[in-house]
Structure formats: structure tokens, C-alpha cells
Amino acid sequence: MTPRIAIDAMGGDVGVPVMLAGAAMARHRHDGLQFLLVGDEKQIVAALDKHPNLRAASEILHTDQVVTGDDKPSQALRKSKNSSMGLAIQAVKSGECGAAVSSGNTGALMAMAKLALRTMPGIDRPALAALLPTLGNNDVVMLDLGANTDCDANNLVQFAVMGAAYARTALGLESPRVRLLNIGTEELKGTDEIRDAAAILKAGRNLPFTFDGFTEGDKISRGDVDVIVCDGFSGNIALKTIEGTARFVTDLLRNAFTSSVRSKIGFLISKPATELLRHHLDPNNHNGAVFLGLNGVVLKSHGSANEKGVSNAIHVAANLVKKDITRQVTDNLLLFAARDKGQTE
Template sequence: MAQTIRISLDVMGGDAGAEVVVPGAALALERHPGITFHLYGDEAIVAPLLEAHPALKQASTLHHCDVSVAMDAKPSQALRQGRWRSSMWRAIEAVKSGEADVAVSAGNTGALMAMSKFCLRTMANIERPAIAAIWPTARGESIVLDVGATIGADAQQLIDFALLGGAMARVLFGIERPTVGLLNIGVEEVKGLEEVRTAGKLLREADLHSLSYYGFVEGDDLGKGTVDVVVTEGFAGNIALKTAEGTAKQIGGYLRSAMNRTWRARLGYLLAKDAFDRLRQKMDPRNVNGGVFLGLNGIVIKSHGGTDAEGFAAAVELAHDMARNDLMPKISQDLLHYHRGRFAARDGSEGDQ
């Protein structure tokens, strides 16, 4: 019998709110019939939309919430006004209480992270959570983290991100020992910030059964897919993510303009339509929609606020995969193994003195 995955949704989150979330959840349910949903939102808005999706209505429990977090709300403001009552908070709280295996929201990123940290708390020995994104590459897909949860990171936090990203790669890609690289301004060991160099040294020396440390990688390695997991701090990661998204839109615009310029170009497009369709599919950001909050005592997925139903369905499917493949137990196991080795090495060195 297929495993049932329980997903809580902040139905009011995102630019379009329930008008995107409800049909997106319905699409995900078609592809994964084993999902059950807890829907948190304004009943007067959500209930009529559910009537158009009877299968989703049957697989869902609707919880009325009379508060939604604005997309431009400051995290502190959202915590003060939206705690306990908002659709975002209650979707996260469902994970904490065990009613749901994972929460998904397209709402305000800062508010979602603040509420997730406040409600779920960080895991033992994790100081900062990270947002992990799926990155299309020439080889397929990689994971990049952190892409904006926190600005700056010390060596230990970068190592934590490596362990978190490695566990996610094992779940998502089915790789026993994913390769992990630290994003740097060069591959030489003497280059880069001191914290990055220190993290690289410690990763090389650590006994990590769950991942294989590759070394430093540069910006162009993200698109090449040189490693399965790229680790960086949130400032650089967010700039890289937004640059990649903007470049993809720019190239798409160039292609559309070029294909419509002359009748010969339009004819060429028709003759090569299959190739262009494959390119469009590869570049479609909806296919990799969903950032995973890692390092918390529960799984939270952040969907892009401006996505459509297809994109939101991708975020729900990502949530399904993370829960079905036991992301949390794998992270806990990897962290336990690493810190046991770390403390044993420290105690041994102290005993030699």
C-alpha cells in the first residue's frame, strides 16, 4: 500500500493566493494520489474553489483562518500579527504538532522563515537554517544552498550546510554519497575568504560517510553541474539564484524576438519546434520551483510567490518527495555521525596534551 503523505498548505500565500494554490494542489494530487492535505485559509474564498476540484476536496481538510500574511510584511510584523491565527503560521504549526509531514507556502519568504524558526526551532547543533534550491545543470540538477536565509556564514555553518545539502541530495537524487563543493572565487586552496578556506580544510579532514567533498567550485560550475551540492552563504547564493533566473528570462526573450523577426525565422522555428520545446522545458523555472528550509525540526517548502498552478504543483511534489524519502531522519543521522566524530577527535587531542 502506498505511503500517505500529509501536506499542510498556506492557501492564502503568494501573489494570487488560493486561485493558484488550490488548482496547483489538485494537479499534484493527480500525479500523487497518496497525498492528503490540510488547507489553511479563508473558508469563504477557498471552499468555492474546492468545488471545482472534487478529488482535492475529498482528500483535504479545510481549516478556516481569518488572517493572512501580506507579501510585503516585515518578518517581525508578521510574527506579532500573524502568530497563532494566520494561514502561514497554522500550516507550519501542523508540522510541529505532527498533523502534517511537511508544509508548503508561496507567501512572504522572510515571514515564512521567521515563523518556521520560531515555531519549529533549529535542530541540535545547527545554528542557522538554510534555504536549498534545485538548480538545472548540463548534467541534470544540483542543489545550491544557502540561497537567502541568512547573510554571511562561518566555517562551521558552511559545514552544516554541506551536511544538510548532502542529505537532501541523497533523498532527491538517490545518490549514496553526493559530491559537495564550496563556492569560491577560485579552486586553489589559498584563495577566498578565511571562513571558506577553513571550512574546506575541515571537510577534507572529516570522516564523512554520507558525502564526498570535492573541493572549491567557481560560479561557472553551477551550470556545468560539477558537483551534486554547492554550498555558499546566503548573500552570494541569493545573487547567484536571481542572476540565473534573470538570465533565463533574458535568453527566452531573445529567442522569442529572433523567431518572430522574419518569415524565414518563423519557418525555421516550425522546422525545429521539437528542439525549441525541449529547450523551453529545460529553462522553465516552474519545473524546479520550491526552496527547502533545512536545519529545522520539520520540513517547510517555499514556493515562488509569483508562480502559477503548474509551478505550485511542482513545489507540492517536492514536498511529497522530501517526506516520502525520509529527509528528516537522514539529516539527523548525518549530523549525529559528524558531531560524534568531531567530539571524539577533540577529546582525543585534549587527551594527548
């Protein structure tokens, strides 16, 4: 079954032009993909003139209310019934669409999605998860990236279960390797919450993932782990540091290759390698973070993402719907609950 995706057309730094260009690009990638475009009808119709392939596959739901980047979650919730972001999420709740994609305010999106879709049984808090590039054969799933600043051991364990399900769905891994982000790999390192979560995960048996202990921040991109679990405070700092480092390396290379005639000649010689590096560091190639643990699929696209980034976020959403990520997480939770029951009997 081809998924139908609700697009918050008004979100992001640019809004309608980029969101619709990304949707059009995604439809070229997924033939038959259908869309519900939520936002100002006049702007959407004007943008659709440039994308005839998208126009034929889309329905417009008009609203002139928009959640801004400055809106606090409490303010956004008051707009949930009529804003483009809120209506996109409501379309998932009603079953009209399989997923919602927005480039808008992250805190508002989280608050609205949690209120409308509720958390799954066995999950206390949803987590924001994304795929990050590595030197290995696969990307790495990292969560939480900012939805929960404070987490206890049970939250971290639930994130591990959800992250493993995401890795199997998005990366096709039968038994993902899961580690907790810590300040060291020794068993005595870290907070009580991290050590307690590690103890719970180590006791797990017959689970569809392997717990490999701790990993440090400098190992995130090495490719020797499939799922990295942390609280949202640490995860968001790690993510922003990775993004900043990528921009630093890109700018450093640009400055170096334009500093002299000899450098420019060197750039021409090494251009294939630098283009590969640029592609690998481009955040648009890994855009799209999902709120795991909700009764529905909601994707957060980066506010500054271009059409390629929006397209990738929609691609992730479509695959998660096709592969039924909600059922995957539910199955993992049932297995973990069975393990707990077996230990207490």
C-alpha cells in the first residue's frame, strides 16, 4: 500500500516553496506517493504550478494559522486545532494519512504530537531519533536528540528498545548493536541512571538486539555500533557538535583550496575526493528525525533543509509507514516485557 503523507507546508525557514519542491522530489523517488498539503491554499496552489507531478497526487487542506519558531509549546497547543502543523498531525490521528512531516518548531511539534497521538503502551516518553553518517557500512541511529532533557534508567531502556526497532526497519539489521553514550567505556563510569540502564539491558535475553555496553562521543561516527542511546540533553549537544564540526571541516577545506593558485590547482586534482566528502557531510542527505514511541509516525525535518533534505525526510516517513515501525516497536516492547515477567516469576 502506498503511504499518504501529510505535509506541514508552512514550516521551516522558507516554507511552501521548499516543502513542496521536496515533496515533488520525493514523489519522483516513490512513484504513487500521495500527499495532503496543509497550509495557505493560495501559496500552495501557486507553488504547485511548478510541480505538475505533485499537483496530481495532492489534496490541499487550507489554513492560514501557522506555528512560528518563537511560539512556546503551550502557545502552539492553543493553535493545535487550526494550525498547519496541528492539522497535519490530526490527519495521522484520524488515519487519513500514514505520517506527518514538518520543518517547524521542534518543541511545538513534540507537544502537539504527544497530545494528539499519545504514547504507546509501555512507553513513558517519546524520543527523537535520527540516522547519522558513519565510516561503517551503515548509518547509526541516535536517540534521544532533544525531546527529553532529563531521563531515568527506564526511559533509557525504552529508548534502546525503540532505537533497535528503528534500526531494523530503516537499516535492515536483524540484531542491531546498541550502546549507551557515556563519558567512558568502563562499567563504573557515568551517572546512576546510565549504569542502572546498562544493568537492565545486560540482563536481557532473547531480544532482537545486542547490548554492547558504553560508547564515547568520539566514537559516534566510527561505524562500530548501530544504535546510540542517551538523554535528550546530551544527545542534542552531541548532534549540534557533529553538525558544527561538519560545517567547520567544509569551510576549512573551502578556505584552504581558495587561498592560492597552487591550492586551486590542487582542488581540481582532488575534486572527486572532496565532492565525496562534501556529500557525506551534507546534513540534507541525513535529514528527518522521527518521534519514536507515539501511536503514529511524525517526522521532524530541519528548519534550514533544502528540497533534497525535505525529500529525504519524506522518504524516511514513507519507509517507516511501509515497514510499520509502530508494530515493530510494539513487538520489541512485548518481548522486553516477557523478559521482565520471566525474571520476576
